[in-house]
Amino acid sequence: MAVTGAVMVLFLVGHVLGNLKMFSGPQAFNDYAEWLRTVGEPAVPRRTVLTLVEVVLAAAVILHMWSAISLARRANKARPVKYAAKRKNQASGYATHTMRFGGLIIVLFLVWHLLDLTFAVVNPAGPAGLPYDRMVQGFALERWWVTVFYALSVIMLGLHLRHGLWSAFQTLGVGNARARQGLSAGAAVFSLLLVAGFLAVPFAVMIGVLK
Amino acid sequence: MSTMNLTLRVWRQKGPEDKGRMVTYKVVDVSPDMSFLEMLDVLNDRLIVEGDEPIAFDHDCREGICGMCGMVINGVPHGEQRATTTCQLHMRHFNDGDTITIEPWRAAAFPVVKDLVVDRTSFDRIIQAGGFISVPAGSAPDAHSLPVQKDAADAAFDAATCIGCGACVAACPNGSASLFTAAKITHLGLLPQGQPERDSRAKAMVEQMDAEGFGGCTNTGECTAVCPKGIPLSTIARMNRDYLSAK
Numbered sequence: 001m002a003v004t005g006a007v008m009v010l011f012l013v014g015h016v017l018g019n020l021k022m023f024s025g026p027q028a029f030n031d032y033a034e035w036l037r038t039v040g041e042p043a044v045p046r047r048t049v050l051t052l053v054e055v056v057l058a059a060a061v062i063l064h065m066w067s068a069i070s071l072a073r074r075a076n077k078a079r080p081v082k083y084a085a086k087r088k089n090q091a092s093g094y095a096t097h098t099m100r101f102g103g104l105i106i107v108l109f110l111v112w113h114l115l116d117l118t119f120a121v122v123n124p125a126g127p128a129g130l131p132y133d134r135m136v137q138g139f140a141l142e143r144w145w146v147t148v149f150y151a152l153s154v155i156m157l158g159l160h161l162r163h164g165l166w167s168a169f170q171t172l173g174v175g176n177a178r179a180r181q182g183l184s185a186g187a188a189v190f191s192l193l194l195v196a197g198f199l200a201v202p203f204a205v206m207i208g209v210l211k
Numbered sequence: 212m213s214t215m216n217l218t219l220r221v222w223r224q225k226g227p228e229d230k231g232r233m234v235t236y237k238v239v240d241v242s243p244d245m246s247f248l249e250m251l252d253v254l255n256d257r258l259i260v261e262g263d264e265p266i267a268f269d270h271d272c273r274e275g276i277c278g279m280c281g282m283v284i285n286g287v288p289h290g291e292q293r294a295t296t297t298c299q300l301h302m303r304h305f306n307d308g309d310t311i312t313i314e315p316w317r318a319a320a321f322p323v324v325k326d327l328v329v330d331r332t333s334f335d336r337i338i339q340a341g342g343f344i345s346v347p348a349g350s351a352p353d354a355h356s357l358p359v360q361k362d363a364a365d366a367a368f369d370a371a372t373c374i375g376c377g378a379c380v381a382a383c384p385n386g387s388a389s390l391f392t393a394a395k396i397t398h399l400g401l402l403p404q405g406q407p408e409r410d411s412r413a414k415a416m417v418e419q420m421d422a423e424g425f426g427g428c429t430n431t432g433e434c435t436a437v438c439p440k441g442i443p444l445s446t447i448a449r450m451n452r453d454y455l456s457a458k
């Protein structure tokens with residue numbers, strides 16, 4: 001969980017920074033998208049690096065889901081008879097108890113997101129459209145429901161990471177008792193920044209700041 | 212103070228093979244000064260007089276140090292009062308007319324023996340796997356022949372306060388025994404006497420814990436919240452660290 005999660009977190013950091021290039025204008029963003037495909041040339045053929053990243057990410061997603069499913073199955077086997085009284089969570093909040101459900105929302109979102117902005121089959125700009133135009137047309141005001149769905153999913157992702165990051169430090173045994181409180185606060189701040197970064201572009205498009 | 216009348220919903224199960232069911236009882240004139248176990252004693256006295264089978268529950272010290280008196284009260288192990296065992300929980304935390312649900316620890320590795328009594332020998336086997344230190348037996352060593360840092364001694368002592376009650380397992384949504392196992396590993400691993408077997412201990416105890424059919428830890432923190440001794444979650448990070456360095 002922790003290792004595959006970390007791979008995805010690293011990717012998300014790169015992803016959000018890339019998205020924020022939208023604010024530098026169409027030229028900068030389209031060039032950046034092109035650079036993703038040409039990086040490493042001429043040492044390696046076009047798209048080598050990008051394809052490698054995609055393969056590693058796909059593996060991380062699958063292994064992460066596989067670990068999540070085995071944990072859930074183990075948990076189920078470890079408590080065959082459930083409690084009659086309603087569960088009362090004594091410790092952590094919403095983020096911790098929505099890891100499985102939240103993860104599911106995130107995969108569903110991932111599928112839509114790939115269809116929308118990667119393969120662009122459900123995007124108004126279509127597969128031939130330039131990356132910048134796909135963003136602007138995809139998050140246009142008439143498609144407000146897409147933006148709302150993105151926002152909810154990204155917030156869910158933020159919650160997932162709020163617990164997940166801290167949990168990963170715990171799983172890997174990083175830091176002592178005092179450092180760990182800092183790690184928990186750090187996980188919260190990081191998740192918040194990530195959510196804000198991902199939401200900036202769709203909302204800027206929706207309210208017409210980016211067009 | 213006035214007494215209260217309560218409705219109890221209690222798990223009754225004749226033996227390991229019985230399916231078991233919730234049974235409702237009325238208890239009247241409960242004094243707020245009674246402990247939770249005394250309240251059950253009063254009910255059991257009446258059940259015996261009425262020719263009924265008394266409710267079986269574990270208990271020993273009744274002063275919060277033996278870890279026997281585990282039961283889930285209204286969905287929370289040892290009840291909602293923090294850092295308190297069932298025997299130290301007083302009826303003043305309840306109100307007249309309350310309905311209280313009482314269930315045994317629920318875990319595959321803690322099979323029900325009868326009513327609220329579960330078999331916790333899986334914990335003993337985790338201890339047997341590595342919860343010990345090898346010392347040359349002989350006369351007692353000289354005092355202060357083995358210096359221990361004050362903060363290490365304090366932290367080891369805090370971890371050693373685990374009474375092996377199993378509330379952590381009962382509360383964990385994953386049915387994990389990580390807090391118990393981590394408390395033992397931390398207690399021994401912080402002291403100089405525990406160093407020789409530090410890594411092999413973590414490995415052996417974690418493997419035994421998994422073999423017993425406990426679930427995997429996802430760091431929800433429910434265990435620490437219900438632990439009558441307040442064993443901190445940082446012990447689990449320490450266990451993971453020792454375990455990872457053992458491989």
Ligand code: HEM
Nearest residue numbers: 001002005008009068099103104107164165167168171429
């Ligand atoms: C593909 C859908 C996903 C599912 C089904 C899923 C599910 C889960 C589950 C069940 C856990 C363990 C529960 C826990 O620790 O409380 C978890 C942990 C975690 N997830 Fe996800 N997740 C998904 C996507 C992601 C993504 C996209 C990221 C990061 C970008 C991520 C990062 C993490 C991290 C860092 C952890 C903590 C690892 C640990 O506890 O050791 N997850 N995930």
Ligand code: SF4
Nearest residue numbers: 373374376377379438
């Ligand atoms: S860690 Fe706490 S809850 Fe778990 S067995 Fe020890 S004393 Fe009981």
Ligand code: FES
Nearest residue numbers: 273277278280298
């Ligand atoms: S009876 Fe000993 S701890 Fe409660």
